[in-house]
Amino acid sequence: MSKISSNPVGHGSTDVRDRILETASKLFYKQGVRAVGVDLVVDKAGVAKTSLYRHFGTKDDLIAAFLEREDQDFWGQWDRVAAKYEHDARAELDAHLGWIGERVGRPNYRGCPQINVAAEFPEADHPARKVAETHKREMRRRLKAIAERLDVAVPDELAGQLSVLVNGAFVSSQIFEPGEATPLLRHAAEALISAGRSSNRIDL
Amino acid sequence: MSKISSNPVGHGSTDVRDRILETASKLFYKQGVRAVGVDLVVDKAGVAKTSLYRHFGTKDDLIAAFLEREDQDFWGQWDRVAAKYEHDARAELDAHLGWIGERVGRPNYRGCPQINVAAEFPEADHPARKVAETHKREMRRRLKAIAERLDVAVPDELAGQLSVLVNGAFVSSQIFEPGEATPLLRHAAEALISAGRSSNRIDL
DNA sequence: GTGAGAACAGACAGGTCTGTAGCACTGGAG
């Protein structure tokens, strides 16, 4: 279908869809997905409920779209940072832990959206859960790619440890002192990498 | 019916209260708190709704009681293990990572209840949130007590790192291979402790 | 036996939720 023009507030512009998704994302993240009804979303977005259901057939689909959006934002930030350290995996990792630690320490930080939504929807076949699971596996995959450039004995284990560390940071914001997260994560990563290099990994 | 020898406690027996709390705990953990209505709880527990509201004034109170129960179970297990290693902090930590890793790998593991509920109820004044926050801080407090027996330069930082690790394990069960969690956690703890002992911690 | 407390059973009130339907408006394409 056309929908190509998409130019400013024209006709079939995607303006309305974007506004719905952005509004829903903010509300979902801040208040929790189940706590936010579609009526609230359409009210805050200033659109008609009909429009919401035309662009997203179901609330569940809207939730999945929310997570996909967050996923894209997250990896967008990741890629932007990664691009600066193409030749230095160690520096790249530190940089990631830097912005992640900073993000975790923000005043209104409410945890990782993927994890939060997975906690709210245990049903394995929920569309949003698939996005969340893909997100977590992608995290480990990317960390493994970094670990493989770090000259450690078992890159996959280091990747697993770093994944746990990062996921842990996402859910531990409550226990951090201000500004504590990033150095804590960096020191931990340093320790894990050092241990992975020294070859005392012969035992089980 | 029988009500099996409702016996001694006879009248004000806590039998009903326990049954409600246990049933609710299972359902809440498995399906999520918001997804489970009180009607389902009373039905599965085989009690009258009046009884639920007599013992727990509110669903929110029932949720808080659920988390308190989980909290007690968790620290009960912790204490049982800790008692075996009173004189060996290193072995105690390994033992904790052992049962935590095992628990995380169970087939129906659905994450830490405290974290899940906190994700479902962002409102800071929700009674269940207070239980959850207390739980997380208690975790760091206990890990700090262990770290202080481990001859590391900055026990508080190690405690923070171990807390992140444990919380991370709770939310990362999806990315673990079967049986992977415990050794991964133990190797990580080993690395963190080693790094905390070597005195290259003079920098910031 | 009698009264009190606890539990059961079921209906109900009042609200919220998702999702749908009907009708009017608008602005660009032909």
Added chain:
DNA sequence: CTCCAGTGCTACAGACCTGTCTGTTCTCAC
């Protein structure tokens, strides 16, 4: 100018939710 897809607005259906109320039964204590 005339279509017409996209949008807004309102009302509604049907389900579900929390919490309350009434009425009945059971068991213990006295």
